[in-house]
Amino acid sequence: MTVLLREAIGDRLRHARTNQRRTLRDISRAAKVSLGYLSEVERGQKEASSELLASICEALELPLSELLHKVAADVSALDKVEETLDRPERGGAKPVETASAERGFEGGRPVPEVIGNDLADLRLSPPRMSTTLRTTITTPELAAIVAA
Numbered sequence: 001m002t003v004l005l006r007e008a009i010g011d012r013l014r015h016a017r018t019n020q021r022r023t024l025r026d027i028s029r030a031a032k033v034s035l036g037y038l039s040e041v042e043r044g045q046k047e048a049s050s051e052l053l054a055s056i057c058e059a060l061e062l063p064l065s066e067l068l069h070k071v072a073a074d075v076s077a078l079d080k081v082e083e084t085l086d087r088p089e090r091g092g093a094k095p096v097e098t099a100s101a102e103r104g105f106e107g108g109r110p111v112p113e114v115i116g117n118d119l120a121d122l123r124l125s126p127p128r129m130s131t132t133l134r135t136t137i138t139t140p141e142l143a144a145i146v147a148a
Contacts, residue, residue, distance in 0.1 A: 002082075003074075003078050004044060005047075005075070006041075006044045006045075006046065006047045006048070007044030008071045008075055009041075009044075009048065009053070009067070009071050010041055010044035010045075011042075011044070011074070012067055012071050013041065013042050013056060013060070013067070014043075016060050017042070017060060020060065022060075024038055024039055024042070027059045027060060030058075031055040031056045031058065031059035032055060033052060033055060033056065038056065041056070053067070
């Protein structure tokens, strides 16, 4: 479960861009980087140079130091998760990674140590999803809207 630096940087850049509700095209123009190349950087397929990262960060109005700090925290958190997955649970139970792989699912609840800005969507166990189908759609009362 080793994470590559280019993937962690790409995830953070995409996260910053989508939080600002900006498009790849907008950032690529502002950073003077081709749209395709920026997309590959965000997907972790291309290793961005320091000059390119500085240009993208400037376009995102995100300090390079903040990006690197968040990436370092992400990589550190993944290392902690990997250590946890490698250790068997008490009582001789199977490691979490093996148990969840055997059940055939991915996803679940956030890991407690990384809730917040860093890897908020990292998942280890199955989500608790309701099987109830919501079939009623209500409309606002016109009287309540007119009275306001």
